[in-house]
Amino acid sequence: MVDEVRAGASGEAENTPTEPPRAGIAIHGGGAGDRIYSVVITVFALAVPALLLLIFAVVTNAAWPALKTFGFGFLTSSDWDPVNDVYGAAPALYGTLVSSFLALIIATPLALGVAIFLSEFAPPWLRRPVAFLVDLLAAIPSVVYGLWGIFVLIPILRSYVMPFLRDTLHLGATPFFSGPAYGPSMLAAGVILAIMILPYISAVSREVLMAVPRSQREAALALGATRWEMLWGAAIPFARSGIAGGVILGLGRALGETMAVTMVIGNRQEIAASLLAPGYTMASLIANQFTEATSDLNLSALMAVGFVLFVVTLIVNAGARWLVWRTSREAGI
Amino acid sequence: MRRTIWAATGLLFVACSGGGDQQSGQAAGAPAQAAATSGAVDLTGAGATFPAPIYKKWFLDYAGTTGVKINYQPIGSGGGIRQLTEGTVDFGASDAPMSDAEMAAAKGKVLHFPTVIGAVAVTYNLPGEQQSLKFTPDVLADIFLGKITKWNDARITALNPDAKLPDTDILVVHRSDGSGTTFIFTDYLSSVSDAWKNGPGKGKDVQWPVGLGGKGNEGVTGQVKQTPGAIGYVELAYANENHLPVAELKNQSGNWVKPSLEGATACAAGVAQNLAADTDFRVSIVNAPGADVYPISSFTWLLVYQNMDSADKAKKLVDFITWALHDGETEVASLDYAPLPPNMVDLEMKQLQQVTYPGKM
Numbered sequence: 001m002v003d004e005v006r007a008g009a010s011g012e013a014e015n016t017p018t019e020p021p022r023a024g025i026a027i028h029g030g031g032a033g034d035r036i037y038s039v040v041i042t043v044f045a046l047a048v049p050a051l052l053l054l055i056f057a058v059v060t061n062a063a064w065p066a067l068k069t070f071g072f073g074f075l076t077s078s079d080w081d082p083v084n085d086v087y088g089a090a091p092a093l094y095g096t097l098v099s100s101f102l103a104l105i106i107a108t109p110l111a112l113g114v115a116i117f118l119s120e121f122a123p124p125w126l127r128r129p130v131a132f133l134v135d136l137l138a139a140i141p142s143v144v145y146g147l148w149g150i151f152v153l154i155p156i157l158r159s160y161v162m163p164f165l166r167d168t169l170h171l172g173a174t175p176f177f178s179g180p181a182y183g184p185s186m187l188a189a190g191v192i193l194a195i196m197i198l199p200y201i202s203a204v205s206r207e208v209l210m211a212v213p214r215s216q217r218e219a220a221l222a223l224g225a226t227r228w229e230m231l232w233g234a235a236i237p238f239a240r241s242g243i244a245g246g247v248i249l250g251l252g253r254a255l256g257e258t259m260a261v262t263m264v265i266g267n268r269q270e271i272a273a274s275l276l277a278p279g280y281t282m283a284s285l286i287a288n289q290f291t292e293a294t295s296d297l298n299l300s301a302l303m304a305v306g307f308v309l310f311v312v313t314l315i316v317n318a319g320a321r322w323l324v325w326r327t328s329r330e331a332g333i
Numbered sequence: 334m335r336r337t338i339w340a341a342t343g344l345l346f347v348a349c350s351g352g353g354d355q356q357s358g359q360a361a362g363a364p365a366q367a368a369a370t371s372g373a374v375d376l377t378g379a380g381a382t383f384p385a386p387i388y389k390k391w392f393l394d395y396a397g398t399t400g401v402k403i404n405y406q407p408i409g410s411g412g413g414i415r416q417l418t419e420g421t422v423d424f425g426a427s428d429a430p431m432s433d434a435e436m437a438a439a440k441g442k443v444l445h446f447p448t449v450i451g452a453v454a455v456t457y458n459l460p461g462e463q464q465s466l467k468f469t470p471d472v473l474a475d476i477f478l479g480k481i482t483k484w485n486d487a488r489i490t491a492l493n494p495d496a497k498l499p500d501t502d503i504l505v506v507h508r509s510d511g512s513g514t515t516f517i518f519t520d521y522l523s524s525v526s527d528a529w530k531n532g533p534g535k536g537k538d539v540q541w542p543v544g545l546g547g548k549g550n551e552g553v554t555g556q557v558k559q560t561p562g563a564i565g566y567v568e569l570a571y572a573n574e575n576h577l578p579v580a581e582l583k584n585q586s587g588n589w590v591k592p593s594l595e596g597a598t599a600c601a602a603g604v605a606q607n608l609a610a611d612t613d614f615r616v617s618i619v620n621a622p623g624a625d626v627y628p629i630s631s632f633t634w635l636l637v638y639q640n641m642d643s644a645d646k647a648k649k650l651v652d653f654i655t656w657a658l659h660d661g662e663t664e665v666a667s668l669d670y671a672p673l674p675p676n677m678v679d680l681e682m683k684q685l686q687q688v689t690y691p692g693k694m
Contacts, residue, residue, distance in 0.1 A: 082511070083534035150555050158560075182504055182560060184545055267509030267546025278545050284509075288548060291409030292511025292537045294435065 056310065063304035066297060074304060080269045080285075082293070087301035089308055091269045095186065095279035096312065099261065100254035102190030102275070107198045108247055114198070115205035115243075120231055131206065138199040146263030149192045154264060157191070158183035162276055175273040184266035187275040192260050197250035204246030208239040241328035248320040255313050258283040282309040374402040375649050380413020380426030383513045383568065384449055384633045387668050388426070391661045399656075401649050410513055410537065417443065417636050423646055425636035428513020429537060430615035442639040444688065445614040446654055446681055447632035449662075450671035452569040452597040453517045455580040455629075458557050459484065459499070462578075465591060467492045469583045470620075470628075474526030476564060477505055478533075479543035484562060499562070506556045506565035509546025511537040517631040518566045521619040525628075566629075569597070570669030584626045596627025597671035605677045612680065630671070640689050647690035654685055 067074060070087060077088025114134055118127050162181035166172035212235045220234035221227075236243070258281075266278020267288060282305050293299045378388075385407035392403040408416075410427035417425030418439045430445055455473065457466060468476075472488050475481045481488060485498045508515045516537045523530040533539040547553040550571040557563040557577070569592045572579050581589045590596050603621035608614075620628045635654065641647035658681055662672045673681075 079540065081533075081540040082538045083536040083540070150559070155559060180502060182545060184556065262509065262548050263552065267548070268544070269540070280546075288510040288546070289538060292411040292513075294411040294414060294432075294537070 059303055059307050059310060063300060063307040066300035066304040067307070069297065070301075070304075074301075075308065078269060078271060082289075082295070082298050085295055085297045087297070087304075089282065089285075089301075089305050091271050092280045092282040092285045092305060093308060093312070094271050095189075095265065096255060096281040096283070096309065098275075099186055099189040099193055099265065099279070099281055100251060102186065103193030103197055103254045104247065104251055106190060106194035107201055107250060110194070111198045111201035111246070111250070112205055112243065114202040115209055116231065116236075118202075118206050119209035120227075120235070131203075134199050134202050136199075137195065138203075142196065142257060142260040143263075145192055145196055145260040149188060149260060149264040153191060154183040154188055157181075157185070157188055162187070166276065176275055179272070179274045179276055181276045182266070182278070184264055184278050185276050186265065186272075186279045189261045189265040189279070189281070190275070192264050193254045193257055196257060196260065197253050200253060201243075201246045201250040204249060205239070205243045208242030208246070209235060211242075212238045241324045244320070244324045244327065248317060248324070251320065252313065252317060255309070255316065256283055258287045262287055282306075282312075374404040376401070376403045376423045376646060376653070377405075378403065378413075378424040378426060378635075379406040379408050379416045379422045380636070381410045381428045381513055381633055382407040383428050383451055384426065384670070387449055387665050387670050390664065390668065391657055394661075394664070395653060395656060399652070401653065403653065409511070411511065414636065417638075423641075424650060426634065427636060428631070428633050429516045430634060431636065440638070444637050444639050444684055446635040446637060446658075446684070447601075447614055447673060447677060448635055448657060449633055449665050450597045450601050450618075450630055450673065451513075451517065451633055452592050452594070452600075452627055452671060453514055453521075453566050453629045453631075454569045454572040454577070454592040455564065455566050455582070456554070456557055456572055456577040457564040457580065458559075458561055458578075459496075460561050462496055462498075464496065465579065465581050466496060467581045467583070467589055470521075470525035473580075473582065474522050474529045476503055477507075477522060477542070477544075478526070478528055479505070480528075501562045504560055504563040505541070505544030506547055506553050506560075506563050507541050507544050508538070508550075508553060509548050512549075513537065513631075513633065514550065514566065514568055515539070517619065517629060520617050520631065521629045524617070524620045569594070573669055582628060584624075584628045585620060585622045586624045586626070588624055590625065590627045592627050592629070594666055594669070594671040596625055597630035598674055599623050599625040600627055600630040601632065601671070601677055602674035605674055605680065608680060610680070610683065612684075614681070614684070637688065639687055642691070644690040644692045647688055647693075651685055651688055655682070658682065 066087060070077070074087065074089055075093060076090050077086075078090050079086045079088045080091075081087070114130075118131050118134075122130065158181055162177075162183075162185075166177045166181065171177035216234050216238055217230055220230040225233060261281050262284035265281060265284060267280055267284065268278035269280055270277075272279065285305055286302050286309075289298075290302055293302055385405065388405050388407075392405060396402050405426070406422075410429055413422075413425035413427055414431055414435055416422045418435070420440055425443075426448075428451070431439070431443060436443060455468065459466070466489075468489075469492060472481065472492065475488070482503055483500060484503055485500050490496075490498055516535065519529070519533065519535040519539050522533075523535040533542060545556060547556040547565070550567045553565045553567055554571065554575055554577065557565045567577065571577075572592070579592050581591050584590050600618050600621045600623065603623035603626055604616060604618040608616065614632070614634070616632075618630055618632060621630075637650060637654070641650070658673070658678045662678070665672050
């Protein structure tokens with residue numbers, strides 16, 4: 001994915017039809033070493049898609065009994081009752097999508113701001129340490145985020161942010177911020193996820209912004225553009241598909257995040273419109289229940305949740321890729 | 334060249350984003366670890382996490398006195414039963430007895446040996462309230478059913494006339510992960526409330542009518558401690574270590590009891606005297622009769638095949654269980670587990686004689 005981002009950013013690879021020189025194949029009589037090398041890297045390259053297909057096959061196979069039993073209802077039912085062996089993944093599916101998109105809504109502007117500041121405005125002595133610290137966010141284990149969420153974020157949300165949103169801003173009149181504020185909630189999960197995916201989006205955006213050719217900026221400035229106009233008229237459109245790639249990377253991370261979300265989302269099998277209400281995600285459902293799932297159908301239902309998560313991730317990624325491809329084509333670069 | 338570097342970066346990103354799967358990786362890694370070390374140990378087992386601390390201590394002490402090494406992987410009761418069924422471990426351990434379907438799926442007859450007794454305490458967070466709250470079984474069930482929603486509900490104030498109960502919502506906190514603790518608690522609620530029995534029922538995880546889920550005892554504790562008006566349930570050992578306020582419950586004899594090790598042992602003793610001589614020990618002891626009984630108590634079991642293929646392993650396992658039921662029981666209280674009553678030990682020793690292996694007379 002990063003490869004693609006880079007390609008989109010430099011704006012060359014996708015437009016120039018010339019193939020890169022293919023050393024291992026094009027040069028004949030290159031000796032046994034070259035041939036071995038080409039075989040080895042081909043095997044390596046094929047191993048990854050093969051692994052993906054294998055995982056898909058195993059998950060599908062294990063999920064089959066549950067998918068066969070519950071059919072399409074698995075996606076629409078809110079029941080999760082191990083006592084009576086009835087399962088439905090609707091709340092978890094809903095929670096995964098909502099918490100991830102909430103995270104994107106919060107993280108994208110922040111990350112873009114960080115990236116633009118670091119690539120355009122920050123003095124060189126500040127750029128490196130700030131970039132390093134932002135990247136460091138990606139290195140914190142998710143369980144630490146979860147603990148921080150329980151002990152710091154949730155009390156703040158419960159005491160200040162939620163009452164502010166609900167009562168002071170009167171958003172409680174809308175269904176999205178109504179109801180009691182216990183703390184663990186979809187909102188808490190969204191905020192934790194936003195912090196976790198921020199470094200991915202900002203790192204990629206920063207790199208692609210820095211990769212915008214100097215001539216592009218100079219041309220804009222030469223036409224009399226202010227710094228602001230240069231940024232929005234010349235630099236960001238050029239980096240657009242790369243930034244979108246960074247956002248996709250963040251989204252992929254948010255969809256699959258498990259530990260931190262489990263610790264702050266409240267783990268309730270219910271679809272609630274309010275962001276202040278607890279919810280569930282597919283990844284946390286699997287993590288919570290897998291160790292103690294005893295009945296065959298229960299295990300299969302958890303694998304089916306994994307299958308749905310797999311498919312959702314594929315769809316979201318494919319959709320986002322298509323979006324990137326379309327915008328970059330429309331932009332004509 | 335540039336492409337290669339970026340591809341490598343991509344791999345790094347993938348590696349980083351895999352961090353969230355540590356949990357599942359751990360669970361999957363555990364059996365592999367057990368298999369890898371089995372060359373050096375005499376017996377391997379897997380299962381419940383709740384009794385894992387006392388089992389660890391037992392195995393360590395037993396290895397010290399007899400030299401027999403036992404490897405135990407606390408992967409969860411469900412995992413323990415699965416591994417025993419597949420025959421990848423010599424014994425399993427579970428917080429809930431095996432169901433008839435699970436017994437049928439196993440490779441042979443499985444014997445259940447209760448080892449220690451665990452109790453589950455009801456804990457709550459009411460700021461300013463110092464004395465222990467009292468609940469009758471039906472009030473407790475109705476709180477967890479969502480029928481009683483306010484702390485100053487008439488049925489709660491009637492039981493606690495001296496307490497200052499606020500006009501706030503009750504927030505129920507339960508376990509989000511499947512657990513033996515939930516099994517014991519829902520087993521109790523099912524035994525005292527028909528509405529619970531016919532509704533959510535009993536299991537390691539149930540469909541909770543109300544409330545939030547916290548992961549693990551620590552998740553529930555954290556949630557209750559932080560939220561004024563919350564009520565939840567945790568293992569007694571966990572409540573003691575963290576000095577959580579615990580509720581007094583009314584037992585079958587009509588006495589108010591605080592959770593205690595003695596109360597849990599009394600609960601088992603009350604059941605044991607009525608057990609048939611040929612019992613398979615797959616019994617629930619919640620809500621047992623007796624004056625001092627703390628009603629939310631349960632056995633945790635070791636699971637052993639009646640017919641074992643290896644005489645060597647079978648003898649070692651029988652010797653260990655004999656040791657555990659006698660010498661081992663004396664040290665369980667130090668880790669906040671309740672010891673078995675003496676009449677249980679006698680019954681189990683009889684069942685232990687049923688274990689057969691090649692060459693046994």
